Amino acid sequence: MAGQITGTVQDVNSFPEAGPGEAINLGKPSEPRPAATILLLRDREEGGPREEGVLEVLMLKRSAESHFMPSVWVFPGGSLDPEDGEGLDGLRTCAVRELHEEAGIHLDLSTELIPLARWVTPEVVKTRFDTWFFIARAPLGIEAEPDNFEMTEALWVNPADALAAAEGGDMAIVFPTLKQLEALVPSAHTDQALERAAADPNASRIVLPKVIGNERNARVVLPHEDDYPD
Secondary structure, eight states, X not given: OHHHHTOSSSOGGGSOOOOGGGOBOOSSOOXXXXXXXXXXXXXXXXXXXXXXXXXXXXXXXXXXXOSSSTTXXXXXXXXXXXXXXXXXXXXXXXXXXXXXXXXXXXXXXXXXXXXXXXXXXOTTBSSOEEEEEEEEEOOTTOOOOOOSSSEEEEEEEOHHHHHHHHHTTSSOBOHHHHXXXXXXXXXXXXXXXXXXXXXXXXXXXXEOOEEEEOSSSEEEEOTTSTTOOO
């Protein structure tokens, strides 16, 4: 069931074995940990193979030894530390810190980080997060260097290409990450993606996916869907 929670566009057999942190919890839901993730954006140079868009986002591949979501492609991010501070400023600091720790990229704290979405892990999952997704422009000329501990690979990828790779079983990507990639697809370049996020009145609204069905046939549903449980 944990594997089926991770995504709906792929055959679950294409996913790596779930980590211990993804165990099912049928008792009282655990308290979500505050967390922050950053979608770092850049524009690919003109003349590339795709004519319809130049937007790229940084994605990292988690280590196969990870306690949580091993071998899955994610955006840089992690849990809020006490030294990060509180509120949105603390979460932005957390996102910047995690980007540096996991991808070797230093982002000045004056860089604009715009909220894109806020997702809470389903209640049936053992390890839960209350995660803010931020988007930001990448500094010119930077390259990602995975820490080779938490993250083993880095990739700048067009959001539509990442979705196609996920659907084809070539990239293991979890459900919330897929949804953030989908949100980027309408934007052809970084300026447009930042403008769309800044204008979205729902960017900070909590999205709590729920899992319905059984262990053989589980499905993730979102609050706007008709069969979302009360």
